[in-house]
Amino acid sequence: AAAFAATNEVGSAALRRVELILLPLVVAILLTLYRSAAAALISLGTGVAAIVAATGALTWLAGVVELNVIVQNIATMLGLGVSIDYSLFVIRRFTDEMESAGRDVALARTIGTAGRTVAASGATVTLALATLLIVDMPLIRSIAIAGIIGVSLAVVACLVTLPAVLYLLGPRAAAGRLPWLPSTRDRSRRRWDRFARAVMAKPVTALAISSAVLLTLAVPAFGLRTDSGDASLLPGSSPVRQGYDLVERQY
Helix, strand or coil, X not given: CHHXXXXXXXXXXXXXXXXXXXXXXXXXXXXXXXXXXHHXXXXXXXXXXXXXXXXHHHHHHHCCCCCCCCHHHHHHHHHHHHHHHHHHHHHHHHHHXXXXXXXXXXXXXXXXXXXXXXXXHXXXXXXXXXXXXXXXXXXXXXHHHHHHHHXXXXXXXXXXXXXXXXXXXXXXXXXXXXXXXXXXXXXXXXXXXXXHHHHHHCHHHHHHHHHHHHHHHHHHHHHXXXXXXXXXXXXXXXXXXXXXXXXXXXX
16 A cells, blocks of 8 residues: 555656646747747647646546546646647637638638547547556556546537637737747648648558558567556655565565
8 A cells, every 4th residue: 555655646746747847848839839829828728728627527526436646647638738739720720711701700610620620539539548448457447537538628628618719809819929930831831732742642652651660669569568566666765665675675
């Protein structure tokens, strides 16, 4: 019991450090992608809304079923990542549509295209996470539950909360252009257009090359060894680890 408690504590502390390091990087990436302070804040706010909702849902659920303390970090990481990813589709499509249509038409087109993509992708990720429930281990099931709740509420935030905010803001959703980050949208479109046409021109070659790269990257997984965590995972300064080592030496 002491080993599991100490392992959870060390793991949670490490995940918190990761989150503190990554958050400024996430903000920088959003500003680079949108070239707009308003759009970046909207995207980040959508992620925060999803995280708060997921934390509330997990707090309620923890009173019904036993959950590992790591669920807080899993819900935060997945909720933020998925929310930012999906909100990128929605915000970018909305700002593009606003250039040629009113906010009513722009929002309707956005939900009919990017919104449909978000719903399909969210359902796929949720079903994939649900397969972890098959594993009869409390930790793995806790991760699955946290992931399912985090992703589901991220989809809700992107399909309900985000469109409402975009409708209220209208063209102001792209306000706060950053002068030191010039727009590269047209150049980016041309580059991806050329890439897509190259793939379509030689699909068999593209499939072979990409498959070879993916298989090469997957080779280390064949040597992966898995095991249940114990006190040996703890740092040497931990009293629990010291007691564990003493027992191993004596017995």
